[in-house]
Amino acid sequence: MKNERRLRIMTAEGELRGLIDDDLFVFKGIPYAAPPVGALRWRPPQPVAHWQEVREATQWGDASWQNRDYCVAVGGGDPGRFNEDCLYLNIWTPDVEPSRPLPVMVWLHGGGFTIGAGSLDPYRGKALAAQGVVVVTLNYRLGHFGFFAHPALDAEYPQEAVVNNFALLDQIAALQWVQRNIPAFGGDRQNITLFGESSGARSVLSLCCSPLAEGLFHKGIVQSAYSLPDVPRRRAQQIGKQVAAHFGLPDHASAEQLRQLPADQFWPLQRPLGLGPVAISGDAVLPKPMLETFMAGKQHRVPLMVGSNSDEASVLDYFGVDPATVLQQIRRKNRLSYGLMKWLYDIHDDTLLGRAVARDMAFTVIPLLVAQSQHSIGMPAWRYWFDYVSENARDLYPHGTWHGNEIPYVFNTLTSLKPLPERDYTAADKRFADMVSTYWVTFARDASEFSYRLQGKIDWPVWRPREDLTLALGDQGKPQAVLKARFMRGRLRLFRLLMRSHVKL
Incomplete structure (x- = not known):
């Protein structure tokens, strides 16, 4: 009552x-x-x-x-x-x-x-x-x-x-x-x-x-x-x-x-x-x-749900990490790895390449490491990639979703935030927040050690090495969820090797 x-x-x-x-x-x-x-x-x-x-x-x-x-x-x-x-x-x-x-x-x-x-x-x-x-x-x-x-x-x-x-x-x-x-x-x-x-x-x-x-x-x-x-x-x-x-x-x-x-x-x-x-x-x-x-x-x-955003490099300055320095370190210590990265990313501007490499080494590799570890002990993990920018702010965030910018979608608090009128959230943004927050609540309500999928706008299977499925929340600017197989697989395998060896952030 x-x-x-x-x-x-x-x-x-x-x-x-x-x-x-x-x-x-x-x-x-x-x-x-x-x-x-x-x-x-x-x-x-x-x-x-x-x-x-x-x-x-x-x-x-x-x-x-x-x-x-x-x-x-x-x-x-x-x-x-x-x-x-x-x-x-x-x-x-x-x-x-x-x-x-x-x-x-x-x-x-x-x-x-x-x-x-x-x-x-x-x-x-x-x-x-x-x-x-x-x-x-x-x-x-x-x-x-x-x-x-x-x-x-x-x-x-x-x-x-x-x-x-x-x-x-x-x-x-x-x-x-x-x-x-x-x-x-x-x-x-x-x-x-x-x-x-x-x-x-x-x-x-x-x-x-x-x-x-x-x-x-x-x-x-x-x-x-x-x-x-x-x-x-x-x-x-x-x-x-x-x-x-x-x-x-x-x-x-x-x-x-x-x-x-x-x-x-x-x-x-x-x-x-x-x-x-x-x-x-x-x-x-x-x-x-x-x-x-x-x-x-x-x-x-x-059980764990784990993911990251498409422009986590936005926060690396705070961590004292310079993307260009990371790239130079890799080139100096392992020219083969540097050449492999140029090929994997197909980015020929070293500043942009350094930004993407530092992002993935600092953030994107963690969901894969955690998912692999969870699988090794028989515990489920769900991996996501957040890549949505509100429709009226895309000129401010040309490289994707900044570190922390998924939070108002998770909490569905867009309506309580007060951007400038020209930056106001659209109906599509708010529908997307409804979808994202529902996935989080579904995990909290339903996920268990025996789960193999989460129900949602599209069903989200548990991560397994062979299928290697990642739920992309946002895709090519559209407010939608898309399952991606073997997402960034090659580059993240390389980073896991580098983490185990000699490259440090």
Whole structure:
């Protein structure tokens, strides 16, 4: 029953009061762990204190400290207020008393682990929830608060239990909260899909490899994950010591001294004082590098949907990757590979060739690697390629879909975004968003380890090596889905060999 009485929901931690938005229930700013401040900075998330009175869940929680201008420019909008106290989640649900529990979709935002928030406009869960799922978005610790290593902090743990990936632990704590509480919101704790884009997609893959996350989710969607290697813990410690020195602390700074540093002084730090958009390998959360784990077929046994966009090179500057340099490196180290690429791509301008090569090495190869790994352990994977640009913006995006530009189609939030009038979304764009979001919801609702296809505008078969089918979402500018056999097969096989040998991004 959707009435005022049901706005009040009892969770394990206390009672919440939410909002109604067009017949959907929305709960904002729910704390899923204790504030990681003071003595809890750079510690695993702790249980949130229970509350006795009804808690208002009508305002977004604060975001982790970050560069606001950069988030507005490329991260999806204004992330709101900043605070080290940032461990909050949001829920959209169509029914808190459904006849059958509803699938749950938990979103991990991107932003290179340095910007972003679960409350940004493109991530609003209203349209997805209207299709019969419970949507959860969340904030987690970013930048140095999310990923940090220093000998003084590591010494607080037994050698085999050191923690450096605090952001991943936050995400795990949010999943544990969902397991405890999502039935009160109409959700099925036995059908949880973890999905994310960019660093959020890397988080999905990392949690597929973390012994601490096993059993907390049942399938995953990986949007535009990149192939940059995780940072080894020893290297992360070196960076941590450089950060301490930057703030004037001695070589043997104590954990207490580190925790007394002002929270708002970390986000402006750039390379080489930052770790980059990847996790730290070698701690208790991520014992082995994510790519190594997948290549060994030792990831958790969960179905995965995985894909990338047609112009991911749009983000490579942020990663410190120059496409022309990548091409020069290949030409210098392996002229045969360089010649083979010229032939495979049939692109004779080295700038454009470098852009395509860097895109595929950094992004396009990951869906194939993951699909092959899934097949090797008997788990299904669905591979997609997103290549659609809104009809009134094609002059702005001549090379295809930019990194992150699929998100409003996945969430079906085009109508909530406000482009300039001459760039407004067309009816065809909106129909395409309906189709894309339906595939995501279908995966969340129906995919299991026994699935062999997903139903949709066209049925989407599971990936198998012989057929090697990829669903192209958008084709030659048309808002349609097309199955492509052996998509980029030759060039991606070459890149897998290069990844195993000597070419690094």
